[in-house]
Amino acid sequence: MPDPRAPLRIEFARDVEGLRVVRQPAPAAAASFSASYVGPAGWGFDPPGEEGAARSAAQLVTAAAGPFDRVALARRLDRAGATLSQELTPEAVELTIWGPADAWKELLGLLAVVVRRPRFDPDDIERVRRQLFERQLRETTQPAGRADRELLRVVFPPGHPYRRTGLGDRRSVARLDRDALVRFHETHYRAEGAALVVTARAPAAAVEAAARRSFGGMRGAPAPALAVPSLGSARPRSIELDLPGRSQVEVRLGGPSIAESDPEYPAAYLANQVLGGRQYLSRLFQRVRERNGLAYHASSHLESLRLGGIWTAQAGTGGERWRRVVPMIAEEVERIRRRRIPDAELRRIRESVIGELPLALESTDEAHALAVEVAYHDLPADFWLTWPDRLRAARPVAVEAAAQTAFERNRSATVVAGPLSPLVRT
């Protein structure tokens, strides 16, 4: 019987002309295939005055490429039984194709066409522009989007790649023309600093050969680097944004955090799971929802990227209840920072995290997410195999110390957005 844990071991093939090729064995029972191009094309790379370029480019490369206009590409994917999706962080773009395992070579070739030969048809550019305008408006008027946006704007200094959400503003998106988008693509969709992550039954040598056929010849200038200004000193801040007529108030408490490469990351990861990351077991869920019935969602997130991170504790609650929820969340953040997590609680959370690894191995797309994470953060090939040991090595004292770093309060902010009336302070 095949080893069900095989997908946990990532294989690095030889670089294909500067492009790092990462292969992961597909889960034994899987009938599908996934491949992702992960490249230095996140919105942190938006040129000044052209904010929104990265998001526009990502939408456009997955819309029409090579011989396929928008309709032809959609039909091509449907006919292959495949999907093509894009995700962005401030640092990178991830373009993923997923479909039947027996069509893997054809799908890998299609992904290469998308990455390398986008059409940037004028009609598509205008369509994406209109869609971005609409998303900008939603972001400013929807409580959840507005709270997220304001939090980043408050806790990160001007010029910091994490300060923005990538949607740009009306003026910058209006300015994006075909030349700007082609320029962005030429600079940021490349081999250097990028990885091709393939989850397939095919052996590494076959993946490498197919990658060479489809992605060879992408070598160009050195990979672009992101400039990250110093966070500087700051003090906790509080913002209340009244959005009359809405029903729910969104609460965010958060701030800058650590990168995944930080030695304290495994301990910080556990601290976040205890605080609000492990939904049903976490302190925020238990206190805000289960014990007090104050909110439908209450959770925390630690998004550790390459250059740093962002932590958030959040809840969505009724107009009359947010004043009770805000101090509750703040207290729980302070408790995780100031008081050692009891052994039994930490053990329960840790074993839950470790125990869930098999769940990521039941289908190709879930296993693939693990391989993308290894590629994105340049982690060792056995990262997921040794992950349980690293979590078990994090003692309560180390978790407490990591929580103080990862959930730093001096630079944090509290943002409340929604129907706050009658008291309004902005």
Added chain:
Amino acid sequence: MPRPGVPRPALRRFRLPNGLRVVLARETESPTASVWVWYRVGSKNEWPGITGASHWVEHMLFQGSPRYGKGEIDRAVVEVGGTLNAFTDTDFTAYYSTVPREHLAVPLDIESDRMTRALLRDEEVERERTVIHSEREGNENWPEFLVEEELFQLGFRAHPYRWDALGSRADIERLTPAELRAYYQRFYGPRNAVLVVAGGFDSAATERGIRRRFSTLPSSGDDVRVRAVEPPPRGERRAVLGGPGTTPYLRIGWRSPALADPATPAAMAVNAILGGDIPLFSVSSGWWRRAEHPSSRLYRALVDPGLAVRAGSSWHPREYPSLFTVWALAAPRQSLDRIEGVISSVLERLARSGPSRVELDDFRVKVRRGVRLAYEGASHVGFRLGYFSTVGSIEFEDRLYRALLSVRASEVRDRARELFRDEAKVTVSYLPTSGASNA
């Protein structure tokens, strides 16, 4: 020659004397096991005054049963590395846990404990009231939710599809713990349930474990068929909603056939050609997912020329006739009147000329390719087997699949004619009254 069917794992099916239907789908290589319990109970079984009861029961089934105190169900599953949740629809409620396969006994034990014996204590029901209010408030922040709720209220006068599964604000405020317990005791039981276990497990031991745990439950569960019959529509109905927001939004509905209706496959083709979606039969159309479909007619007529930023059709066939809907989110400076006019001409053209050969061929390929990966992963297997067992039968999935593959162009044309009648039309517009303008 064997007739084509949906590729799926081998099944073992049986029924316990108390009426519980059981489906086992074993995949020896799967590292997980997924346990699903589907009840044929949903918001269709509620009535004015207790709308939202099925959804509330869904919440309460995590709040305590004889062997699992409050919070212990979550803990028992999550501590072994599992994940669990539940969802409520008009026609059903489903509860699931996926765990590493060696822990399969945990969710089986939980489901048997809460199938007929959940406690629904007064104090827990009261505490959950504000959580459910919050869930509804979160949805109300989205104009799309408000429009959909209004659309179904306008579209139905007698049938329980007229209210959303979340229930009305007033009923969430009013419903008593005693009423909720009575609702649970009346409908939730083996006679109305399907238990699906999928993944890597020992078949004989699992069957023994199921018989031991579930056979002792009483044979309960009242008839869940809906007696109310919606009268035929006699004229167009319209509503205009106002509220905070940025973008005008339009949604139009027409009475649609029930899932088991022979007209359904052709109506699903109409949906695919107009909006691109083929729920459950296309890789780009999950049950909840709404992807962009640039090759669909509405997208090409509305989004391509810049009238809308997004547009499509949406239809999930249900147990009883429901609403087939078409929607559009206006682009800057575009009026909903103009968009509605274009939608009308798109629908008229389909009703007049039917689909092109290419469109129909694309539809069939999409269905054929779409189901190939539908059964990947124990959780997906559990979902799909449970869904079809609940709304019809697993064989019904094969029949529907074959029917989709053999839909003819004339059937699609005739179905579009039958669907898009003015007297059956329900229209709801959302016009932002505050916030930034999209002009």
